[in-house]
């Protein structure tokens with residue numbers, strides 16, 4: 494079983510001609526088959542964690558380690574991370590002009606599987622996955638993220654997740670901006686992938702509402718650039734009732 498291990502991760506960004514430390518020692522282990530939720534107030538560094546794991550050049554890792562089955566993730570290129578089985582869905586996905594969803598998915602699948610999926614079975618696979626996500630077949634011919642609505646972006650992420658079958662998936666605010674129907678469809682997709690038992694999921698979110706549809710095995714509270722508390726699903730219920738106030742008092746979020 495694949496294991497993602499984050500140890501004492503420190504990350505800085507350049508802002509206003511100054512170097513600011515955003516992640517201040519993150520420790521987390523996610524195994525294939527497990528579902529973890531990271532929850533925390535706005536500005537606590539959740540997206541910074543996702544971008545750092547994705548290898549975004551704006552984020553400088555100044556300390557700590559990230560490994561996937563013992564292999565150093567920080568040293569890997571973005572492509573190598575995908576091939577190693579890491580999948581990262583960003584809070585604000587980028588547009589890829591001139592590349593259709595269908596070509597993008599096939600290129601990604603080819604990169605990850607090491608060979609191009611057979612066209613016949615692939616077309617069927619994509620069609621069925623899109624149907625499960627209530628997506629219009631015409632969507633496959635649109636350019637990646639170009640003019641996508643919030644809901645379309647998130648469905649597209651889950652479509653990738655279902656087709657690419659990563660070992661570890663990191664989903665940053667997959668729930669934000671979704672109406673209840675879209676939230677249900679997206680959550681069902683995450684649950685289907687989860688039932689395969691072959692994907693470890695790190696669900697990053699500010700709101701507790703997605704946790705009515707996806708029941709995490711582990712819940713972590715993120716504040717001030719690190720995990721400040723970990724527990725089971727009951728911790729999400731506590732956060733729903735009490736919010737994050739207890740964790741941000743006394744400047745804990747800074």
Ligand code: ADP
Pocket residue numbers: 506507508515533534535536537538539540541542551
């Ligand atoms: P969250 O996702 O928990 O809301 P973020 O990781 O987006 O938090 O942001 C954490 C802090 O880091 C904020 O103060 C934010 O302004 C700062 N930050 C994040 N990314 C950048 C960046 N690229 N440039 C400058 N500051 C950033």
Ligand code: MG
Pocket residue numbers: 535536540
């Ligand atoms: Mg935010």
Ligand code: MG
Pocket residue numbers: 539540541584666
């Ligand atoms: Mg964020």
